[in-house]
Amino acid sequence: MQISGAQMVIEALIAEEVEVVFGYPGGAIMNVYDEIYKQRSFQHILTRHEQAAVHAAEGYAKASGKVGVAMITSGPGFTNGVTGLADAYMDSIPLVLISGQVPMSLIGTDAFQEIDAVGISRPCTKHNYLVTDAADLPRILKEAFYIARTGRPGPVHVDIPKDVTAQIATFDYSKEVDLETYKPTTKGNTRQIKKAIEAIAGSKRPLLYIGGGVINSNAAELVREFSKMTQIPAVETFMARGTLRYDDPLLISMLGMHGSYAANMAMSETDMVIALGARFDDRVTGKLSEFAKNAQIIHVDIDPASVSKLVHAHYPIVGDVKNVVEQMIPLAKEQIDPARYTQWHNTIANFNKLHPLSYKEEGDRLKPQWVVERIGQLLGDDANISTDVGQHQMWTAQFYPFTRPRQWVSSGGLGTMGFGFPAALGVKRADMERVSINITGDGSILMNIQELMTAVEFKLPVINVILNNNFLGMVRQWQTLFYDKRHSQTDLSIQPDFVKLADAFGGVGYRVTTKEEFDAALKDAIEKNVVAIIDVAVNRFENVLPMVPAGGSLFNMMLEYKEK
Amino acid sequence: MEQTERRVISVIVMNEASVLSRIAGLFSGRGYNIESLTVAPIPDSKYSRLTIVTSGSVRVIEQITKQLHKLIPVLKVYEHADLVETEMALVKIPMSESLGDIEALTHAYNGRIVNVGSDTMIVTVSDEPSRINHFLEAIKRFHPKEIVRSGSVALER
Numbered sequence: 001m002q003i004s005g006a007q008m009v010i011e012a013l014i015a016e017e018v019e020v021v022f023g024y025p026g027g028a029i030m031n032v033y034d035e036i037y038k039q040r041s042f043q044h045i046l047t048r049h050e051q052a053a054v055h056a057a058e059g060y061a062k063a064s065g066k067v068g069v070a071m072i073t074s075g076p077g078f079t080n081g082v083t084g085l086a087d088a089y090m091d092s093i094p095l096v097l098i099s100g101q102v103p104m105s106l107i108g109t110d111a112f113q114e115i116d117a118v119g120i121s122r123p124c125t126k127h128n129y130l131v132t133d134a135a136d137l138p139r140i141l142k143e144a145f146y147i148a149r150t151g152r153p154g155p156v157h158v159d160i161p162k163d164v165t166a167q168i169a170t171f172d173y174s175k176e177v178d179l180e181t182y183k184p185t186t187k188g189n190t191r192q193i194k195k196a197i198e199a200i201a202g203s204k205r206p207l208l209y210i211g212g213g214v215i216n217s218n219a220a221e222l223v224r225e226f227s228k229m230t231q232i233p234a235v236e237t238f239m240a241r242g243t244l245r246y247d248d249p250l251l252i253s254m255l256g257m258h259g260s261y262a263a264n265m266a267m268s269e270t271d272m273v274i275a276l277g278a279r280f281d282d283r284v285t286g287k288l289s290e291f292a293k294n295a296q297i298i299h300v301d302i303d304p305a306s307v308s309k310l311v312h313a314h315y316p317i318v319g320d321v322k323n324v325v326e327q328m329i330p331l332a333k334e335q336i337d338p339a340r341y342t343q344w345h346n347t348i349a350n351f352n353k354l355h356p357l358s359y360k361e362e363g364d365r366l367k368p369q370w371v372v373e374r375i376g377q378l379l380g381d382d383a384n385i386s387t388d389v390g391q392h393q394m395w396t397a398q399f400y401p402f403t404r405p406r407q408w409v410s411s412g413g414l415g416t417m418g419f420g421f422p423a424a425l426g427v428k429r430a431d432m433e434r435v436s437i438n439i440t441g442d443g444s445i446l447m448n449i450q451e452l453m454t455a456v457e458f459k460l461p462v463i464n465v466i467l468n469n470n471f472l473g474m475v476r477q478w479q480t481l482f483y484d485k486r487h488s489q490t491d492l493s494i495q496p497d498f499v500k501l502a503d504a505f506g507g508v509g510y511r512v513t514t515k516e517e518f519d520a521a522l523k524d525a526i527e528k529n530v531v532a533i534i535d536v537a538v539n540r541f542e543n544v545l546p547m548v549p550a551g552g553s554l555f556n557m558m559l560e561y562k563e564k
Numbered sequence: 565m566e567q568t569e570r571r572v573i574s575v576i577v578m579n580e581a582s583v584l585s586r587i588a589g590l591f592s593g594r595g596y597n598i599e600s601l602t603v604a605p606i607p608d609s610k611y612s613r614l615t616i617v618t619s620g621s622v623r624v625i626e627q628i629t630k631q632l633h634k635l636i637p638v639l640k641v642y643e644h645a646d647l648v649e650t651e652m653a654l655v656k657i658p659m660s661e662s663l664g665d666i667e668a669l670t671h672a673y674n675g676r677i678v679n680v681g682s683d684t685m686i687v688t689v690s691d692e693p694s695r696i697n698h699f700l701e702a703i704k705r706f707h708p709k710e711i712v713r714s715g716s717v718a719l720e721r
Contacts (some may be wrong), residue, residue: 118582119585122582122585122586122589123589123593125635128634130581130582132581147636179636180578180639181577181636181637181638181639182636183580303634304630304633304634305630305631305633305634308623308626308629309627445589
């Protein structure tokens, strides 16, 4: 089939069974947009900012498990999208970003809207391409999707000069991808797995350390089975929330900087860490030399570079965590005695009793934690939860009753404020049946507020719940704790009227100061079924606790803060 | 502090645009050190071979090799232990210096005079990097005007 480069992009997206593209047109990508105009195979969602297009594609990818697709133009269009690429790279989200580029003849001349896009995206993508000949386009696009979703997933960027999208060449998408230099190991080494199971069987205080890789590889069901069968307790990373049900007796909680006391103590006391698709991030480990000091480490990860990067693994197992857990289960059934860990369970129960995750109701102002819990009580499994970045994000990770994988979409590695709303649009598009809630802060929400328009136009009724404390709360918290209360540039007392703002875009807004008002607003927003902002006035000076101060040891947590 | 050591890493890559920037970017982005880097196509193949001299602790070197391997166009990464390593240097020396002495010294390091002009001559030597160091130290007495080192190439024994 002899077609143009632009038509090839459309054909490739159809062949990849893409149902939605998030994007924003511009000069260099116009040939492709002209073909989008002519087709009816997939939907194009016009976001109001290129960054939002990429975040929406991320949200869609995380909720659906498919590869997200975003499309933007050259120059500023592309640079606006870079934050999304970096975010997807840090959180291993499968994504293909197609960007326009100035014509080949103009590359290198500082042409209008020219920027060295692949030069910029190189360190924040799994791979990238500058297409110099339309004849290469079918192969490159096929490789891009393949690389994005296989191995450790990640974003792939394809930069296409305008003349290449006009060039006519042969389109053949049938050839299988064969990359001599890219062959991820997906099956774990049998001998190594055997040794690991033997080691677990001999341990007294084993602990599952579940990371986001379990969600990415769709291994949650198997991990649930493994933990139930062996009765090994588990902690989850921020990225792994929802792997085990919140009410699973074996789930301790989240660990790390704002993890629970019990989770962090369990990690400090365990003699056998079973890390599944986790990467020993600094927000998880605290001071490395004190991390799981008494333990042997089993590290299962599809990325060999993650294994022993920060903490030495005694039993490194490279492979897809789903395959590896599948391989582990029959061996564990034979060798691991689930009755063996009773004492360990008691120890953990005591940690839980000593300092459970909690907050105090006081004064008239709503507590942000209450709001999160309340959404959980009212919607629970029926909601997908996105967040922005800051205090509200940590409270959500701590207090929302997650029941399933892919229910939870948040920017972990990069910590991108402005991620939540567009991501929630992508989540909604992937799962129209459920309510898509973006729990956000009064700082974060303004970083992609223009997406109200996208939500209205494309009927994606995301409910934004602002835990409004008139502060950049997390930075304010650090200033209170570590900078002697010098609240430099974090007071957000000057704010828009969020109710009017929602209204101006054609959505619906609520100002909430009491519990009753909150319940009523949430109910009304769900019924109205349009994009909503629920602006909840919460206690201004609430801190996220407990907390491991940066660089501190997990067992040395700040459990409460008293005003001095 | 973990002990750092000098290591030679060979990388076989697809011979395509931007591979070198991927590798150089990896080193700078992750804070790894490059002492020298050479690259040339492998004859009769679609690959190029890079020889990178770097230094770091055992852990850092392990990370470097893993991160290199993670790059899509990288086929193989060798971290050499037992190898033959060779480097080349070109030195420009004023003609006013003693030709005979220079020739003798250069000869001792498997080198020769490759060019003689009206004002300057150029000598070349090719040897192990440590011997090149010695040679460049010894040649100082002849007041070299310019020195070029090629960086190492290496093959496993």
